[in-house]
Amino acid sequence: QVQLVESGGGLVQAGGSLRLSCAASVSISSFNAMGWYRQAPGKQRELVARITNINIGYTAYADSVKGRFTMFRDNAKNTVYLQMTSLKPEDTAVYYCNAARFPTEDYWGQGTQVTVSS
Numbered sequence: 001q002v003q004l005v006e007s008g009g010g011l012v013q014a015g016g017s018l019r020l021s022c023a024a025s026v027s028i029s030s031f032n033a034m035g036w037y038r039q040a041p042g043k044q045r046e047l048v049a050r051i052t053n054i055n056i057g058y059t060a061y062a063d064s065v066k067g068r069f070t071m072f073r074d075n076a077k078n079t080v081y082l083q084m085t086s087l088k089p090e091d092t093a094v095y096y097c098n099a100a101r102f103p104t105e106d107y108w109g110q111g112t113q114v115t116v117s118s
Contacts (some may be wrong), residue, residue, distance in 0.1 A: 001025055002107045004097045009112030012087055016116070020082040022097030022109055028078050029055055031099045036071060036082045038114075045096070048084060065091075069112035087116045 007105055019105040020036065028034060035050030043089045049061045049071035059071050080097065095108040 002099065004099055004107055004109035004111060005038060006095065006097050006112040009095060009113040009114045013116065014047075014089055014116055014118050015086060015088050017083070017085045018087065020084070020095055020114075021114060022080045022082075024078045024080075025101060026078065027075075028080065028099070029075060030101065032102045034073070034080050035098045036080075037096045037098055038091075039096070039111075040090075040093040043093075046093070047059075050098075051080070080083075083108045084114070087114075088116045089116045094118050114115045 004108060005023045008018060010021040010083050031054050033050055033052045034054060036048040039045040047062055049059060049069055051057055051059045068086045073080045084111050092115050094111040094113050096111045099107045110114055
């Protein structure tokens with residue numbers, strides 16, 4: 001059974017940094033893609049960053065986080081990370097880790113709250 005466990009969220013002032021972690025219960029090389037999504041109150045869940053072809057590591061980012069967020073992986077630890085810098089109040093959301101095996105398997109973590117104060 002696949003489990004994804006996020007950690008690293010918290011409260012930070014605008015301009016600060018946080019690193020989120022997502023630990024998988026299986027080898028992350030078994031996934032076709034892994035990503036970070038976020039959902040702010042009253043808004044739809046949106047893609048933040050996504051690695052496709054996990055063993056090569058091609059990463060795409062939402063325009064709103066390009067240049068500020070970096071997603072990377074540690075295959076040995078079966079963990080992906082989201083390094084967030086220059087945080088803004090509009091980055092406040094619950095951040096979710098996702099892992100996919102095409103075409104039908106889709107897994108989500110429980111989410112971790114990130115709050116950025118102005």
